[in-house]
Amino acid sequence: MSQLTLVIPVFNEGAPLTDNVRAIREAVARIPEHRFQFLLVDDGSTDDSFIHLSAIRDTYADVSVLRLTRNFGKEAAIQAGLEHVDEASDAVIVMDADMQHPPALIPGMVALWNSGIDVVEAEKIRRQSESAISRWMAEVFYRIFFLLTGMDIRNQSDFKLLDRRVLDFYRNLHERERFFRGMIHWGGFPLARLTFEVSPRRHGNSRWSRFKLWRYSISAITSFSSAPLHFITILGALTFVVSIIFSAKALYDKFSGVALGGFTTVILLQLFIGSTLMISLGLLGIYVARIHDEVKRRPSYIVDWRVNSQKSASDENKRAQQDEVDDRHQQDLEQKG
Known part of the structure; x- marks a missing residue:
């Protein structure tokens, strides 16, 4: 049975986290042929998100929580999550915690992965709450990015399924300033796309101001083009x-x-x-x-606290006990020798 890990960055999502995680779990429950782990990355939330994350971890045995010392940004949170994925995982799914990435898409993504696709991308076809000027700015960015880099990432999102070899490729890249969508696209792995409509946020407002989007765009372009x-x-x-x-x-x-x-x-x-x-x-x-x-060469993030899932902790205990038995057996053989 293959194992997949869901990496979910979290920043100031608050009380809705419990219901959102439950909805994601209901979606993956429709895929009984695979085992799922959850890695929730708290990107320095300043509200009560970490309290809710801790409660979620105590409720579900397959949930791990990773907390960063401060808000390093979404790219760093994604990087931290991917670099802390269990080595036993055969694939990872990156998605947002605010339910704007629909969990209903996960079974289709996994089905495409089962057919041999290394990267499954969720592509936005419409954002219901997006203003006309925001759509225009996004279109200008995509056009400029394509003109300068030759990579068409129009309407792509961070909602992706990555095969293990794609995950290893991403982890082996050494650059500090990262653009997740561009880096995965640049890898050139076989990919497939599913489309979705971005639903309105269930809680709070977007933390992306136009100034932050402008800085993010400049960083993305200069990361991939001279x-x-x-x-x-x-x-x-x-x-x-x-x-x-x-x-x-x-x-x-x-x-x-x-x-x-x-x-x-x-x-x-x-x-x-x-x-x-x-x-x-x-x-x-x-x-x-x-x-x-x-x-x-400063780190892109700093981990403040991590608690593995109860299942992972149990597996680690079993491995430690087995190692102790093996050591004793080796000692007995040496004494007899």
């Missing part, structure tokens, strides 16, 4: 061409005796060149900042 750096060369070439044109015009006016007084041309050139230099320095700054973050 094309913005090449824009500097293009801007430099354009500046050179424009400078030649302005210079030729200025020389023509001077030798024709029609040169106008004032510094209009000089000012325009200075503004154009200055703006180009500022854009170039800004792009360089983004990449230098990424290099700075990588060379520091």
Whole structure:
């Protein structure tokens, strides 16, 4: 019987966690041919989420809880969960705790995995509560990301099933700043997609402000493309061409005796060149900042507390007892020898 682990990042979800986890358990209960474990990652919640997570862990024998020291962000929470998945797991499912990723999709994802697919992605076809400007911003991001990287991740989500070899591939990547969707897509593993509509949140509001989404977008693009750096060369070439044109015009006016007084041309050139230099320095700054973050080699997250599922703890005790028996048996053989 294969084992799958559900990795569920949690941040300030509060009391609805109990009902949400119950709903997810009901969905996986329809797949009796597989065994499921749950790893709930508390990403530094500041409300009572950890209390509810502890209660859930005490209620169900197959639930483990991982708590980070502070809010490191969703990408770090996903990374922490995937790096703490039991070695016995044959696949993992990553999903949100707020029920916007429908648990009803899990049986279909597992069925596709059973057929030999390594990655099963849940793709958003419509977000009911999303505003027009948010949809427009998302579309612009997807287009730019595809233009610069060649990877089409339009409407993809973090709701994914990953085979064990995909999980091992992700764990072996060493970069600190991560973009989960892009990294899995970049791996090029056989994949299939299921579609879903994003339901309204049952509790609270989204923690993603437009500013955070903007920073996340910049991080995602610069993680997978150096094309913005090449824009500097293009801007430099354009500046050179424009400078030649302005210079030729200025020389023509001077030798024709029609040169106008004032510094209009000089000012325009200075503004154009200055703006180009500022854009170039800004792009360089983004990449230098990424290099700075990588060379520091700081951990992406810090685990504050972990409690394994009761079943995992029982298995560990059995292994410890077996190891003790084996040691005693080895000692007896050595004494007889």
